[in-house]
Amino acid sequence: MHTLYNLVSGPLVWLSFLIFIGGSVFRITTMIRLAKEKDTAVFEYMNFYYASRSIVHWIVPFGSENMKKHPAMTVVTFAFHICLICLPLFVFAHVILWKESWNISWWYLSDSVADLMTLTVIGSCIFFLVRRLTVPEVKYLTSNSDFVILALVAAPFVTGFWAYHQLPAYRLMGILHILSGEIMLAAIPFTRLSHALFFLFTRGYMGSEFGAVKNAKDW
Amino acid sequence: MTESALKAESRKISDEGLDKGVEKLTPAKIEQVINSVLANETGARLKVYADTCVHCGLCSEACHFFLSNDRDPSFSPAGKVKQTLWEILKNKGSVSPAFIRRAAEVASTECNLCRRCAMYCPFGIDIAYLMLVIRRICHKLGVMPQYIQTTAHSHSATLNQMWVKEDEWIDSLMWQEDEAREEIPTLRIPLEKEGADIFYSVIGPEPKFRAQLIYQAAVIMNAAGLNWTMPATPGWDNSDMCMYTGDNEMMGRLKKAHFETAMRLKVKRIVMGECGHAFRSIYDMGNRWLSWKMPPIPVTHAIEFYHELLREGKIKIAKKYDKAVTLHDPCNIVRGKGLHEMSRYVVNQTCENLIEMHPNREHNFCCSAGGGVINCGPPFRNKRVEGNKVKAEQLFVAKTKGAKVVIAPCHNCHGGLEDIIHHYGLNMELKFLGDIIYECMEKK
Structure with missing residues (x-):
């Protein structure tokens, strides 16, 4: 168990960060290079002001018409993404790890808030799962990989919650928590989780086309 | 067979262009054409759009086909991409002739390229663009609904949409001028007037069966006292069905003829009639194919033109x-x-x-x-x-x-x-x- 712990909390952390950061840089630069070669229009029409205008409308809850049409989905999506990004950065146990390893620290969440946020992520994943299984237009688009990705995202939160509350086999869960977090991080650049990387570009481009060329809103 | 596959089967419509087109296909030909289009004509946009879609289905709400067909998911925007591009990418272009037939039908008859879904997709994925890529593939495979392909042939042969011959075009304008002079004796439809302020362009169906629109435009121009002209040569038609059949080379030829005709007459701008797709061709797609970021000569749509005339008091109600x-x-x-x-x-x-x-x-x-x-x-x-x-x-x-x-x-x-x-x-x-x-x- 100790060897395993040392592996996941040592070399694999480095590896996952390396894959995440290196992979993200690789994916983005490859796509920019390809776009320069094949999609010159993207650079011609990309416009900082209109790209930002569109992005802002889409990262503000209920900033677009479609979000108003799906209020439950909107609330869940925003809560999910906010918790998903903030928790790993500000949960006390993680901040302590940064402090111990690098002697740097920052503001952290209280345990009860962190707990609530973890449950929000887990609950959101269940919502997404139910949606995938029951809403016909989502079900139609769903493939096995969608369930794998959902499981990949839910795993670190389920295991983290388990380990923190010291439920049965929590030591193993702790290891699985670290491992699943690492897998998720490494998967971002190479799966549909890459929407995190490309959101700014796709939305920004559409915002530019609509705003600068077509003189219209796109939200 | 799944329920949606059954529905797809039951809505199969026979069309010579599609049916005869696929008869000539072989799997090798399909694979070669698809991979050549994907490798040579698409790039980061297509890849990123395919990778970024999280299959959330939120685009569905945008589509009138989806909403009107009792929310049938196969009519949703992403559903159409699933039935076409996703399968093509997954199989690396190795798909059957029957698949191509269905893909052509989805892309050409179940999507209006209206871009509403781009405003409903959280990522702004341009599904109209993806459907155009499918149409491009189908065009290169020779699988296109017969009626629109016939129209594209008219464009190729005559540079207009409706097989209007050069003398018929001039004749139609003179006929409308004659008709209008009954009402306003001084009215002219000036042909080939070099250096006019306005080059008025219309779509093929106007001389063919909506000639009264040319009459009306002439009356409006006359009342506003404008210095305008229409060409007596091909290049007068601003419409473009080739843009929609995936025949990009012809789209380029059409726009080139149109812009060059306006430039030959040394006009200050093109004012076009009340047409939507022609505007898309001139202002958005055709110009880009010709490497013009924006049209090489200012283009004013009829709505902007009427707005200008009314605001400036050039015509009175x-x-x-x-x-x-x-x-x-x-x-x-x-x-x-x-x-x-x-x-x-x-x-x-x-x-x-x-x-x-x-x-x-x-x-x-x-x-x-x-x-x-x-x-x-x-x-x-x-x-x-x-x-x-x-x-x-x-x-x-x-x-x-x-x-x-x-x-x-x-x-x-x-x-x-x-x-x-x-x-x-x-x-x-x-x-x-x-x-x-x-x-x-x-x-x-």
């Missing part, structure tokens, strides 16, 4: 149109140029009572004729009209509020709305803005 009207927002000039406020200005200046449909402006529902779908002809008519029940409902609501007339400043929308009004028994009149202006203006 004698008596406002007194029947209550509703206004349809054509996709290609609303999501394509944001002209929705200008069209409302024109309507409010010319009509007593405008009753809005909802949703409107950028969020309008397409007429379901655009994107070349109506040009795929009678075989697909019922699917097109039944695929736009939501528009019929919008029109019906406007009618219950008193609207008697639908104004649609676009030719394709006219065709589409005419069918919808007829099919759903709405009994509403359909007009262009030009019709209203002509009827209400001081003609001098």
Whole structure:
């Protein structure tokens, strides 16, 4: 168990960060290079002001018409993404790890808030799962990989919650928590989780086309 | 067979262009063409769009086909990508002739390229672009609905959409000039006038069967005292069905002829009639194919033009149109140029009572004729009209509020709305803005 712990909390952390950061840089630069070669229009029409205008409308809850049409989905999506990004950065146990390893620290969440946020992520994943299984237009688009990705995202939160509350086999869960977090991080650049990387570009481009060329809103 | 596959089977429509087209295909040919299009003509946009879609289904709400077909997921925007591009990418281009037939039908007859879904997708994935890539592949494979392909052939042979010969074109203009001179004896339709301020361009169907629109435009130009001209050579037609069949080379030829004709006459700008797709071709797609970031010569759509004439007082309204009207927002000039406020200005200046449909402006529902779908002809008519029940409902609501007339400043929308009004028994009149202006203006 100790060897395993040392592996996941040592070399694999480095590896996952390396894959995440290196992979993200690789994916983005490859796509920019390809776009320069094949999609010159993207650079011609990309416009900082209109790209930002569109992005802002889409990262503000209920900033677009479609979000108003799906209020439950909107609330869940925003809560999910906010918790998903903030928790790993500000949960006390993680901040302590940064402090111990690098002697740097920052503001952290209280345990009860962190707990609530973890449950929000887990609950959101269940919502997404139910949606995938029951809403016909989502079900139609769903493939096995969608369930794998959902499981990949839910795993670190389920295991983290388990380990923190010291439920049965929590030591193993702790290891699985670290491992699943690492897998998720490494998967971002190479799966549909890459929407995190490309959101700014796709939305920004559409915002530019609509705003600068077509003189219209796109939200 | 799954339920949706059954539905897809039951909506299979026979079409010579598709049926005969796929007969000639071999798996090797399909694979070679697909991979050559993907490798040579697409790049980061296609890859990123394919990778970024998280299969959330939120685009569905945008599509009139989806909403009108009882939320059948195979009609949702991403559902159409799933049935076409995803399969192609997954199989690396190795797909069957039957698959290509279905893909051609999805891309050409079940999507109007209206771009509404780009405003509903959280990532702004341009599904119209993806459907155009599929059409491009089908074009190169020779699988295209027969009617629209015939129109594309007309473009190739005559540089206009309706097989109008050069002398017939000139003759139609002179005929309309003659007719108009009965009403306004001094009126001219100036042909080949070098150095005119305005080059007025129309689409093929105007000389062919809506010649009164040229008459009306001439009356408006005359009343406003403008220095304008029309060409007596090919290049007069601004329409472009090749843009919709994936024949990009022809799209380029058409736009080149159009721009060069305007430049030959040394005009200051092109003013075009009330057409949506032609505007998309001139302002958005054709110019880009020719490497013009923006059109090489200023282009003014009819709505902008009328707006300008009314605002500057160049034409005056004698008596406002007194029947209550509703206004349809054509996709290609609303999501394509944001002209929705200008069209409302024109309507409010010319009509007593405008009753809005909802949703409107950028969020309008397409007429379901655009994107070349109506040009795929009678075989697909019922699917097109039944695929736009939501528009019929919008029109019906406007009618219950008193609207008697639908104004649609676009030719394709006219065709589409005419069918919808007829099919759903709405009994509403359909007009262009030009019709209203002509009827209400001081003609001098």
